[in-house]
Amino acid sequence: MIGAGIKRGTAELAVLSILEDGPLHGYEMARRIEEQTKGALRFTLAALYPMLYRMEQRRWIRGSWETSDNGRRRRCYRLTPAGKKKLSPLRQEWSELFQALRRLKKVANA
Amino acid sequence: MIGAGIKRGTAELAVLSILEDGPLHGYEMARRIEEQTKGALRFTLAALYPMLYRMEQRRWIRGSWETSDNGRRRRCYRLTPAGKKKLSPLRQEWSELFQALRRLKKVANA
């Protein structure tokens, strides 16, 4: 698994990305992110839930209580229009960061 | 410039990378990293210095006071063998993280 220090800041992008696929509740988000990144990205639920509240306060996502088929209550989050709008510039930033780090490496190896 | 939340955790890799080129003091590190990443990565010095102490405590880098030609004292940091050893797995981790995030995006866009 990827170390703790590294994945700082990646969680928000991961959550927004996974929600682009459709509404999801926290537990399932974590499961899918772990699955789709082949275990590379895995956050503890204790880190996830507070993060979801923060993102909800910023109006990037919106949560609503739902009852699943098996009668379990769970909080289902969906992307808001604001969150959707946030997604491409956020990806752009990440992409720039990757390039920047690659440049550093290149120079160091030259 | 890249947003604050994003660059979390990137600083250590950047510092180690830049020190691979040779010993440097903090101020110059910041300048070069900013230059070589074309302004994408830029950290405030107030964030840099405490980070250098942390990395020194972990024995990844070692600092020593030097006096430059113009008589100014400055703290010159160099990679330790341990820091050098840390560098490739750290890059590996980053690379995995990038791929993981790309996978998420791919799935979301599919």
Added chain:
DNA sequence: TCTGATATATAAGAATATTACATGTAAGGG
């Protein structure tokens, strides 16, 4: 002598992460 660049550092507060704690339901096996 004043300003801007160089150079390092700390303090206070905000944001975030980790670990541990706390609760409860459902499904399946023994």
Added chain:
DNA sequence: CCCTTACATGTAATATTCTTATATATCAGA
């Protein structure tokens, strides 16, 4: 029926890290 595993959400305490502001001091040039 009981136990365990998976599902599902949360809080509290603590630790770490980041930002903003402040402080110090030298040097070069106007």
